[in-house]
Amino acid sequence: MSSRLRLFVTVALTGVALASPALAHDGEGVTGGLTSGFLHPLTGVDHLVAMIAVGLWGAQLGAPAIFLLPIAFPLVMALGGVLGVLHIPLPAPEMMIALSALLLGAAVAMRVRPPVVVAALIVALFAIFHGHAHGAELPGAADPMAYGVGFVTATGLLHGFGILTGALSRWPLGARVIQGLGASIALLGGYFLFLGAGVAG
């Protein structure tokens, strides 16, 4: 272990060992909101796999999609979030989220390469539904602002994870692994779609 790494580990362990509550006057609400917002995209498997698929697809498509996607997606998703907050209904949001996992996963599995504008429109359409689902739950959160910070951060990190994993597609074997991941995501999406339609489960 290098001395720099040892130093980092020491400092990190020290910080964890000596951590104490922040005691901010509204700390409980903020902490609760942050935790709930951060965990929400991670505990909803359909949302989680769809977000990773967005990152994987962006990495497969390469520039400019790979850097336009993580910049544009949160904004479009937030528009859906506003619709959810304002209780403006969208048709079958849960089905659309499952469909997004199915189609985005299939696009990754089959290495579909549409023009960037078309890919962006497809992703944007689904982003609105994902945002709507989160937005609808936002007002009930312990601290709505903290919930928003947590959920936007978690979603962005899922994209980042997808993009980083998608970097494997530079190598032939890695490209096959990414396609396999895409197929798994599509299967999961299909399962959720059937579940939502009352066919399975």
Place this chain on the structure above:
Amino acid sequence: MMRRSRQAGVGALFLLLSATNAKAHILGARLGDFYAGAAHPLTDLKDVTLWVALGMLAGSLGAKQTRPLLLLFPFGLAIGVTSAMALNVTSEGALFAAGALVLLGALLAAAAPIPVVALGGFALVLAMMRGAANAAAIGPETNRLLFVAGLSAAGYVVVTLVSAATLAFRGEMADARAWRSIAIRALGSWLAALGLMMGGLALAS
């Protein structure tokens, strides 16, 4: 020598992290309101995200754009909180805060070039509005001068640190397509997304 100074650094960090409250009554009696002023905006994510967004935007534009902000922002906070106290007007300003966050985040995401005067003017208005919003925490027993000083000091420290960190992260000669610039722009879009949702929430309630 390097190893020794590093070890000394770790030791100092240990001591800092394990420090507990001194409970010196003189602080509470004389300077408590300074800390109240400094801590109040930092315990509210609305202020923290706005200040961070402003610091990031300034830092992403370069050192020249950042410098005026370091004076204008704390000055604006002081003006805002003082005016609100004098006029006895307090407002949460939720919709304005959300709109400002959308604007700051969108400018950051777009990597738009912003003139120094425009950025300075916007920072001043934003600081005045948030200063006024923080005036709600001032009670009749609060030492107003200390509270204002604390609030302005916190604003100065946050904006300076965030803009300096952003500037150091992106580098002086940033390439718009380099991954560091893209990371900063992605964070800007997160902030704008957050502002949009907060705006929706403010409209809904």
